Amino acid sequence: MPDRGTWVDTHGHLFLLDEDPAAVLERAHDAGVEWIMCPGVDVATATASEELHERFGDTVLWSVGLHPHDAERWEDQRADIEALAARSHAIGECGLDYYRNLAPKDAQLQAFRDQVALAGQLSKPLIIHCRDAFADVYEVLSGADLGERALLHCWTGGRKWTKRFAELGVSFSFAGPLTFETGETLRIAAKHVPRDRTVVETDSPYLTPAPHRGEPNEPAFVRHTGETLAAIWGVDPDEVARQTSENASRIFNRA
Ligand SMILES: [Zn+2]
Incomplete structure (x- = not known):
């Protein structure tokens, strides 16, 4: 075991x-990021993304889906997404x-429901974007039984x-906004997440955490969100690194 915690950017x-990406991944490695x-x-x-996985192996895992911004393309993309999803x-x-x-x-809603069902059929993890849509995301997920x-x-x-979704059994990923001055509500919420179902991420190239705001975000910066989480939880950052990395490996079935 390294004496400094290693991180996962989910x-x-x-x-x-x-x-x-080789340069970005090298900086991530130097910052203790094990995989992305x-x-x-x-x-x-x-x-x-699949090509990056082929090039870099298990340092980069990949997923396939259609973002809600593009939901009108669902019927055109569906067959190809299902083929990649296998x-x-x-x-x-x-x-x-x-x-x-x-x-x-x-x-x-249609594209989301179909992708939730696809994750259920294939028994694969599901990465969910939820912005100002808590009630509807809750409703769709509560019929799906995907758990963590x-x-x-x-x-x-x-x-x-946070409490309602925690009771549903899902997992939570925190990004840069946890470190923002305006992130107080989020920091309060972070006290209520189940620690064994919490991970961290960058959402690179967006949402750069403090103290790097104004720069493009990259996986090497994930520790800043993790360190903020550690301060909120009142534990050592290495403990958050260990716990969130273990959670990420389990959720994404990575050995
Ligand atoms: Zn994203």
Whole structure:
């Protein structure tokens, strides 16, 4: 065991970074990041994510899904997504986004319900985007029984929804907003998550945590969110690294 904790970035869109991913992964390695889940957001980006897995092995796991912003493309993409899903490590990123509402609600719900069902059929983890859509995401997931394999990425719920989703048995992933000055509600919520079902992520290249705000985000920065979580939980950062990495490996079936 290394004496410094190693981290897992459960959500990094490596295909969106401007640099050669080898350089990004080297910095991640130097920062103690053991592996990264790279979620596709449509067929093209899932294919790019699979190529990263082929190039870098189990340092990069990949998933396939259709982002809610593009939900109107579901019928066009569905067959290809299902074909990729047979060999991906997870389904998603999918979900509901009623904040930006870039696709109509009924299209978002249809695409989300179908991808939840796909994860159930294949017994694979599901990466969920939930923005201002807590009640509907709760309703869809409560009929699915995915347990901890349903991972709420970049969790932004307050205390009430955190408790309700925790009772549903799902998992939670915290991103950079936990470190923001404006993140107080989220830090209160973070006290109520089940620690054995909590992971951390960057959502690279978005949502760069303090103290790197203004720079593009990258997996090497995941420890800042983890260290904030450690302060909230009142434990050592190495303990959060150990616990969240163990949770991530179990949720994503990585040995
Ligand atoms: Zn994402």
